[in-house]
Amino acid sequence: MTDTTARRYSAGAMIFHWLIAILVIANWQIVERAHDFEGAMRGTVMGYHKAVGITILVLTVGRLLWRSTHKVPPLPSDLAGWEKTLARTVHVIFYVLLIALPLGGWLANSLTGRSIDFFGLFTIPQLPVGENRTLGGTIFDMHALGGSIFIYLIALHILGALKHTFFDKNGGIFRMLPFGKVPG
Template structure:
């Protein structure tokens, strides 16, 4: 293995990264579609997909966290500045926290309505053992939505950082998370 390829993420981490990225984008679009549905019934049907995908993303991010402990991330290239290292650490930590807390919050809110979460008709996560509280459920969903906006902002920062490294620095940093190209050591 050459030094540059030692800075590339393993295939499992790449796969999980891109599945989570696609899932987050899909979740955003599904939520917008549900909000703009012509009626409550259509919105509920669309949101069922949001709940199912949220449960799936929770499983994927938990696998990613376990994988990260089993297979630590490759080191950042030596030329990355201190502020970029800190920003990367903060954004990645926030990604993990939000991607774990958001689906759990959605599940908790559904539980406060007395409902479990159907996952693509394959299984149903039972309602958590919490007191019925529709007003509390609505509040949790408001917080969940704000967290979603925060996740989108962090995603935009992440993408802007990737574009900076790709187009301005031209350091090949993008190729750390792709199975082709050459990351700079």
């Protein structure tokens, strides 16, 4: 393994990262568009949001399994201590949200008596929690708040990657891409 390869994420990690990133942004836009509709059309669009959320959950579990068996490259050595702490903290919060948001959505749907249609292929059953519409509504509210926090953290993540790539010139975004220069 070359020195540059040791500073890049593995191909599998890159695929998981970019696939999940695209799906998270797409799912945010799907739910934003759902607010423009009413009735059956809103339900259809929200059905896509739920199915994409479950897909994100499955991919995140896959990514965590991948990560547990593949070495993560070290953070660039020129990062300040606070930058390393911030990077690690944001990544942990990302994983928590990537798991908690879909599970929370599934739980809230279950509490409000709804199963999840997975793109018309099969139905994901309700969790065995009984019906409690008030609690389900509260969890939906927390789900929405968590989603908003996630979007702000994604913006912070993107700004950090761009800063490290173009201002610090330490490889930043190229650590998660199969091309570009990752300096030593």
